[in-house]
Amino acid sequence: MTATIPATARRPGTESGAPPTATIAGANTTRRLRLDPRTKILLVVTISTIVIAGGGRPGMEIVAPALAVIPFVLLLAAGRRRFAAAYAALYAGTFAVDAGIGWLVGPAGPLSAAYGTATGGAAAGTGVAVAVLDTVRMTYCGVFAACMPGIAAGVVLVSTTTVGEFMAAMDRWRVPSSVTIPLAVVFRFLPTVAEEHAAIGDAMRQRGIMLGGSRPWKMLEYRLVPLIASCVKIGDDLSAAALTRGLGAPVRRTSLADVGFRAADIVLLGLCAAAWAAWIVLLLS
Amino acid sequence: MIRMDNVSFTYAGVDRPSVTGIDLEIPSGQTVLLCGRSGCGKTTVTRLVNGLAPHFHDGELSGSVSVAGIDVAATPLYGLAGTVGSVFQNPRSQFFNVDTTSELAFGPENLGRSRTDIEAAVGSVADELDLHRLLGRSIFQLSGGEKQRIACGSVAALRPPVIVLDEPTSNLDFAGIALLRRCLEHWKAAGRTVVVAEHRLHFLTGLADRAIVLENGRIADDIAGDDFFSRPPAWFRARGLRQPSLAKLDWHDSSATVPVQESLGLSGLRYRYRGSKQLALDVDGRGLPGGVICVIGENGAGKTTLARTLCGLDRRGHGTVEFRGRQLTRRRRLRETALVMQDVDRQLFTESVLDEVVLSMTDGSSKYLDGAAAGDVEGRALGLLATLDLADCRDRHPLSLSGGQKQRLAIASALAAGRQLVVFDEPTSGLDYDHMKTMAAEIRRLHDDHGVTSVVVTHDPEFIAACGTYVLHVDGGRIVDDYPMDDDGRRRLTAHFAAAS
Numbered sequence: 018m019t020a021t022i023p024a025t026a027r028r029p030g031t032e033s034g035a036p037p038t039a040t041i042a043g044a045n046t047t048r049r050l051r052l053d054p055r056t057k058i059l060l061v062v063t064i065s066t067i068v069i070a071g072g073g074r075p076g077m078e079i080v081a082p083a084l085a086v087i088p089f090v091l092l093l094a095a096g097r098r099r100f101a102a103a104y105a106a107l108y109a110g111t112f113a114v115d116a117g118i119g120w121l122v123g124p125a126g127p128l129s130a131a132y133g134t135a136t137g138g139a140a141a142g143t144g145v146a147v148a149v150l151d152t153v154r155m156t157y158c159g160v161f162a163a164c165m166p167g168i169a170a171g172v173v174l175v176s177t178t179t180v181g182e183f184m185a186a187m188d189r190w191r192v193p194s195s196v197t198i199p200l201a202v203v204f205r206f207l208p209t210v211a212e213e214h215a216a217i218g219d220a221m222r223q224r225g226i227m228l229g230g231s232r233p234w235k236m237l238e239y240r241l242v243p244l245i246a247s248c249v250k251i252g253d254d255l256s257a258a259a260l261t262r263g264l265g266a267p268v269r270r271t272s273l274a275d276v277g278f279r280a281a282d283i284v285l286l287g288l289c290a291a292a293w294a295a296w297i298v299l300l301l302s
Numbered sequence: 303m304i305r306m307d308n309v310s311f312t313y314a315g316v317d318r319p320s321v322t323g324i325d326l327e328i329p330s331g332q333t334v335l336l337c338g339r340s341g342c343g344k345t346t347v348t349r350l351v352n353g354l355a356p357h358f359h360d361g362e363l364s365g366s367v368s369v370a371g372i373d374v375a376a377t378p379l380y381g382l383a384g385t386v387g388s389v390f391q392n393p394r395s396q397f398f399n400v401d402t403t404s405e406l407a408f409g410p411e412n413l414g415r416s417r418t419d420i421e422a423a424v425g426s427v428a429d430e431l432d433l434h435r436l437l438g439r440s441i442f443q444l445s446g447g448e449k450q451r452i453a454c455g456s457v458a459a460l461r462p463p464v465i466v467l468d469e470p471t472s473n474l475d476f477a478g479i480a481l482l483r484r485c486l487e488h489w490k491a492a493g494r495t496v497v498v499a500e501h502r503l504h505f506l507t508g509l510a511d512r513a514i515v516l517e518n519g520r521i522a523d524d525i526a527g528d529d530f531f532s533r534p535p536a537w538f539r540a541r542g543l544r545q546p547s548l549a550k551l552d553w554h555d556s557s558a559t560v561p562v563q564e565s566l567g568l569s570g571l572r573y574r575y576r577g578s579k580q581l582a583l584d585v586d587g588r589g590l591p592g593g594v595i596c597v598i599g600e601n602g603a604g605k606t607t608l609a610r611t612l613c614g615l616d617r618r619g620h621g622t623v624e625f626r627g628r629q630l631t632r633r634r635r636l637r638e639t640a641l642v643m644q645d646v647d648r649q650l651f652t653e654s655v656l657d658e659v660v661l662s663m664t665d666g667s668s669k670y671l672d673g674a675a676a677g678d679v680e681g682r683a684l685g686l687l688a689t690l691d692l693a694d695c696r697d698r699h700p701l702s703l704s705g706g707q708k709q710r711l712a713i714a715s716a717l718a719a720g721r722q723l724v725v726f727d728e729p730t731s732g733l734d735y736d737h738m739k740t741m742a743a744e745i746r747r748l749h750d751d752h753g754v755t756s757v758v759v760t761h762d763p764e765f766i767a768a769c770g771t772y773v774l775h776v777d778g779g780r781i782v783d784d785y786p787m788d789d790d791g792r793r794r795l796t797a798h799f800a801a802a803s
Contacts, residue, residue: 181404219615220649239651246701247647254395257358263383268414273407
């Protein structure tokens with residue numbers, strides 16, 4: 018689960034002169050483009066729903082890549098160049114692999130030609146190869162390609178939004194604080210969990226507890242029990258500290274965070290609306 | 303300002319009251335030190351003032367507590383937030399936001415203050431406590447001292463007339479403590495009422511107007527600050543308190559334990575953080591004697607990096623360590639050294655104390671042992687537990703042990719695995735005098751009885767006095783000074799801590 022946590026807690030420095038801001042992912046990010054968290058949440062929902070649910074419907078071969086470009090641009094705008102490049106390469110890779118395997122197993126490809134002439138074991142071998150390649154194509158080019166844009170949009174959300182902004186935006190949506198506060202705590206926790214996880218990993222390596230023992234489930238237990246214990250303790254301390262500072266007071270919470278829709282938000286919301294419209298048209302046709 | 307009448311409090315699920323019959327009257331503007339052994343009830347007193355007892359920590363309260371005329375037991379926590387501010391022990395777990403500015407604004411936001419009010423509050427707190435340089439930063443990039451200053455600032459943003467601090471210096475070095483003292487000085491000058499529960503006393507000299515010593519949940523001494531700090535060392539020892547003065551450290555005789563021959567050779571130890579041009583660690587051609595080597599230096603000086611590199615925990619830590627004539631590569635060090643972490647919870651994995659030690663004897667692969675071998679291993683494990691005074695809790699869950707017991711269990715596991723070089727990371731942070739002395743005796747016994755060389759990262763001069771045989775002073779990733787604990791060494795060590803505070 019920790020593999021999905023973006024950015025290490027200690028990413029030093031920033032890449033330009035703009036003031037760094039600490040986000041819910043714990044990293045300092047230089048923000049040249051400022052978006053309302055609500056826009057980013059709608060983007061995550063729009064991109065992941067349409068790209069995944071759209072599947073292989075005709076027309077999606079244009080809509081899906083068009084949507085996939087949005088998080089790429091936003092990652093660049095957030096100064097996360099390396100992540101953006103990796104995302105672009107992986108996503109473009111799905112098309113190349115798809116085309117390559119399509120050619121290999123297709124009617125004009127070498128495999129079907131070989132299958133036509135081979136006999137016995139060779140024919141079975143070719144059949145297995147085709148099945149393996151098809152599985153690779155399904156998982157990497159189908160499932161992976163469909164999930165990636167949504168995940169990238171999620172990374173944009175958590176790596177460019179501060180906890181304060183998130184809570185303020187939720188409040189604008191009239192989401193009750195009984196929902197927002199636990200969510201904010203979860204965000205607050207991610208970097209802490211990553212820190213704890215790394216420290217426990219150190220302790221395990223030092224004591225020579227490695228994978229490959231005869232009881233692999235024990236490894237999971239050794240890793241999870243101290244992790245849960247320390248998270249519970251930190252969570253307790255955190256709640257006590259927050260309560261002594263008035264969290265949960267029966268007043269409408271105010272916020273220093275500056276949220277509100279600006280020009281860039283309008284453009285992106287327009288793109289979302291267009292994507293939904295295109296999706297509905299494709300569904301009906 | 304604070305008034306307690308015959309107050310007793312018993313935490314839910316505990317038979318014994320944590321405090322009994324507390325009568326206390328703290329006038330407005332007074333700075334009060336609460337001290338005493340671990341478990342004496344000083345933390346509970348701070349919780350009674352800020353309302354966490356009984357509103358967060360359930361329990362049975364008798365008597366009455368009032369702060370600025372407010373009945374604490376009858377007022378929900380948010381109702382007290384504007385009256386009592388609280389700073390806690392662990393800077394890691396008292397931040398709700400991950401950036402400093404939002405953290406300062408957090409209290410006023412919760413109470414629904416207006417935007418302009420919040421901005422004004424953040425600005426004036428930053429002025430008063432000199433926090434401008436820290437605004438807009440990720441709390442993950444602050445030092446412990448900086449985090450505690452932000453914690454003070456976020457408390458002050460609500461302008462509470464009363465501020466309580468529960469062991470605020472536990473995780474701080476001397477420089478961090480000096481910064482914290484500046485916040486306290488400011489509050490004192492501004493006429494706030496401040497209550498500090500602490501083990502470390504030296505930084506409150508000349509600041510605390512009054513000192514209250516608790517023993518077994520009762521007030522044992524309640525005296526003026528000047529009187530308290532002028533008491534003789536024996537007075538503090540009798541009450542389980544740390545010495546407030548560096549001039550009165552209780553030095554052990556280290557000459558008996560200093561081995562003559564060189565034992566630990568460090569060559570080409572280098573460490574560079576990713577993306578950084580500077581070396582965070584740069585140590586070359588050093589020969590050190592065995593014994594108890596104490597590593598001192600400010601936060602960020604490279605002590606922890608040195609410790610991690612010694613243990614081979616990080617691939618970025620390059621170089622070799624020669625230990626008792628053998629070259630240890632990084633992988634070797636991983637297998638032949640042990641690290642006792644500051645947060646021991648992270649390194650205890652099993653369901654019972656005995657299993658924990660056995661795990662270290664079966665090279666961690668946790669293979670099932672056949673009958674005879676299992677009996678032998680268990681016998682050796684029990685022997686080790688007995689030497690570390692843990693035999694009685696062999697079947698308890700490691701996480702249910704006290705802090706000191708957990709540390710001893712981590713030591714037992716290291717011994718069980720045959721580790722001869724043991725690295726300790728701040729083993730005495732937050733320990734009272736008695737527990738610190740026990741820990742010091744334990745580390746010395748590791749050397750005298752088991753021949754273990756210990757490397758101890760520490761900020762605790764009293765602890766170094768009690769067990770150190772050699773001092774390594776690290777600054778900017780380099781060893782800037784090193785000396786044995788002879789008369790001259792003692793003078794240099796005292797001078798170092800005196801200059802830092």
